[in-house]
Amino acid sequence: MAVRNVLIITGGSVDIEWAKGWLERQKRAGITYDYCIAADSGLVSADKIGVTVDYMLGDYDSVDEDVLAKYQGNVPGDRYPAEKDYTDTELAIKTALDKIKAGNGRNNPEDPGEQSAALHASVTVIGATGTRLDHTLANIGLLEQIEREGVDGYIVDAHNMIRMLIMPGKDMVKISSRGQFGGYVSCIALTPVVHGLTMKGFKYPLDNHDLLQGVSLCVSNEITDEEGEISLKEGKMLVLETQD
Amino acid sequence: MAVRNVLIITGGSVDIEWAKGWLERQKRAGITYDYCIAADSGLVSADKIGVTVDYMLGDYDSVDEDVLAKYQGNVPGDRYPAEKDYTDTELAIKTALDKIKAGNGRNNPEDPGEQSAALHASVTVIGATGTRLDHTLANIGLLEQIEREGVDGYIVDAHNMIRMLIMPGKDMVKISSRGQFGGYVSCIALTPVVHGLTMKGFKYPLDNHDLLQGVSLCVSNEITDEEGEISLKEGKMLVLETQD
Numbered sequence: 001m002a003v004r005n006v007l008i009i010t011g012g013s014v015d016i017e018w019a020k021g022w023l024e025r026q027k028r029a030g031i032t033y034d035y036c037i038a039a040d041s042g043l044v045s046a047d048k049i050g051v052t053v054d055y056m057l058g059d060y061d062s063v064d065e066d067v068l069a070k071y072q073g074n075v076p077g078d079r080y081p082a083e084k085d086y087t088d089t090e091l092a093i094k095t096a097l098d099k100i101k102a103g104n105g106r107n108n109p110e111d112p113g114e115q116s117a118a119l120h121a122s123v124t125v126i127g128a129t130g131t132r133l134d135h136t137l138a139n140i141g142l143l144e145q146i147e148r149e150g151v152d153g154y155i156v157d158a159h160n161m162i163r164m165l166i167m168p169g170k171d172m173v174k175i176s177s178r179g180q181f182g183g184y185v186s187c188i189a190l191t192p193v194v195h196g197l198t199m200k201g202f203k204y205p206l207d208n209h210d211l212l213q214g215v216s217l218c219v220s221n222e223i224t225d226e227e228g229e230i231s232l233k234e235g236k237m238l239v240l241e242t243q244d
Numbered sequence: 245m246a247v248r249n250v251l252i253i254t255g256g257s258v259d260i261e262w263a264k265g266w267l268e269r270q271k272r273a274g275i276t277y278d279y280c281i282a283a284d285s286g287l288v289s290a291d292k293i294g295v296t297v298d299y300m301l302g303d304y305d306s307v308d309e310d311v312l313a314k315y316q317g318n319v320p321g322d323r324y325p326a327e328k329d330y331t332d333t334e335l336a337i338k339t340a341l342d343k344i345k346a347g348n349g350r351n352n353p354e355d356p357g358e359q360s361a362a363l364h365a366s367v368t369v370i371g372a373t374g375t376r377l378d379h380t381l382a383n384i385g386l387l388e389q390i391e392r393e394g395v396d397g398y399i400v401d402a403h404n405m406i407r408m409l410i411m412p413g414k415d416m417v418k419i420s421s422r423g424q425f426g427g428y429v430s431c432i433a434l435t436p437v438v439h440g441l442t443m444k445g446f447k448y449p450l451d452n453h454d455l456l457q458g459v460s461l462c463v464s465n466e467i468t469d470e471e472g473e474i475s476l477k478e479g480k481m482l483v484l485e486t487q488d
Contacts, residue, residue, distance in 0.1 A: 087460040134430030144458030186378030214388030216331040
C-alpha cells in the first residue's frame with residue numbers, strides 16, 4: 001500500500017490520554033495513518049497509546065528495557081549513536097519522506113498515475129513539544145523539510161496544531177471553522193518579512209499585509225466565517241491553531 | 245535612579261517556587277532588577293512571588309479581583325482594551341525600553357556620561373512561555389525589539405534561558421561554564437541562513453559555519469572549556485541554555 005499519511009511519535013512530552021482521544025477523533029473524521037515511526041523514547045509513548053509501530057529508530061539510552069525488548073526484533077528500525085549530526089526527530093522525518101517518495105506516486109516517476117492532488121501526503125509529529133524549548137523550536141523548524149517536499153507537515157500536542165506556510169511553495173492554508181483544532185489561529189513570521197499576508201474569514205482580516213518578524217500583531221485571531229483562508233506572497237510563516 | 249535591569253512578569257505559566265529560587269540565586273550572583281513590570285495576569289504571579297511591582301498593564305479580564313484591588317491605585321499603570329494590535333507582553337517590553345531610554349544614558353543624549361558598556365541594560369521576561377506555543381513563539385520573537393535597542397533581552401523559565409543574537413548588532417554571547425543556566429546550549433537560526441557561526445569552548449565546536457534554518461545540527465551542545473563563546477557574522481539566531 002502506498003504510504004501517504006505518516007505519524008511520527010517522538011521523545012518530547014506526550015499527554016497519553018489526549019493522544020488516544022485525538023487519534024480517535026481523527027479516525028472519526030476520516031483521517032488515518034498508514035505508517036507509524038517511533039523515534040527514541042517516543043517508543044514508550046507509542047506503546048502507551050497502543051498504536052502499531054511500523055519503524056523505530058533512536059539510541060534508546062533512556063528507553064525502558066521491557067518496552068525495548070517487546071519491539072526490537074519485531075519492528076524494523078535503526079539504532080543510531082547518541083552523538084550524531086541529526087536529532088532522532090529529524091531522522092524520523094527523513095525516513096517518513098523516503099517512505100512517501102518510494103510509495104507515493106507524487107514523487108515517483110514510475111507511477112505517474114498517482115500524481116494527483118487527491119493523493120496528498122502528510123507527516124504528523126506528536127511528542128515534538130515539551131519543556132525543553134530548544135527541542136521544541138528545532139522540531140518546529142523541521143516542518144520546513146516536510147513542506148519543501150510538497151508534503152503537508154503537522155506538529156500536534158494537546159494545545160497546538162502547527163503548520164508551516166512557505167512561498168514559493170505551498171501558498172495557502174484553509175481551516176474550516178467546524179473542523180479547527182482550537183478557538184485561536186496565530187501566524188508567526190519565520191523570515192524577517194512575510195510579504196502579502198492575506199487572512200480571509202477572520203475576526204481581524206488582513207489584505208496583502210507585510211508581517212514583520214518579531215511583532216505580535218497576528219496572535220490569537222479567530223475564524224468568523226465558515227472557513228478561514230490564509231495565504232502569503234513571499235516568505236515563510238508558521239500557522240498555529242491553538243486552544244487554552 | 246537610572247533604570248538598567250527590568251524584570252517583566254507576564255501572563256504565561258510561571259513556576260512560582262522556581263521563580264522565587266531563581267530570583268534569589270540571581271541576587272546572590274549580584275544580579276538585581278531595579279524596575280518590575282507586571283503584564284496582565286502576570287500580576288497574580290508577581291503577587292505570589294512577592295516581588296515589588298513598579299508598573300502594571302493589561303486588560304485584567306482574567307485577573308483575580310482581590311489581587312487587582314491590592315495593586316490598582318497603588319501602582320502606576322495602564323489599562324488596555326483586550327482587543328488591541330499589541331500583546332500585553334509587547335506593551336510591557338515597549339514600556340521597559342522607554343524606561344531604560346529615559347533613565348539610562350546609553351540612549352540619552354543629555355546624559356552622555358553614562359554611555360558606557362559598564363552600564364549595560366537588560367530586560368528579562370518570565371511568564372513568557374507555556375502550553376500556548378503561539379504566545380511562546382511570539383514572545384520569543386519580541387526579544388528582537390529588545391536587542392535592536394542595544395539592550396540584552398532574556399526569556400527565562402524553569403527549563404530555559406533564551407537570548408537572541410543579531411548581526412549587524414550584538415555579535416557575541418559568552419557563557420561561563422560555572423554560571424550557565426543548564427547543561428545544554430542550543431542555537432536555532434531565525435533567518436534562512438546564519439552566516440559565519442563560530443562556537444568556541446564547546447564539545448562540538450564550529451568555525452565559521454553556515455547554519456541553515458530548519459536543520460537540527462546545533463541542538464544540545466555542551467560547554468567543555470571555562471567559557472563558551474558564540475558569534476556570528478550575518479543573520480539572526482536564538483541561543484538557548486537549557487536543562488532537563
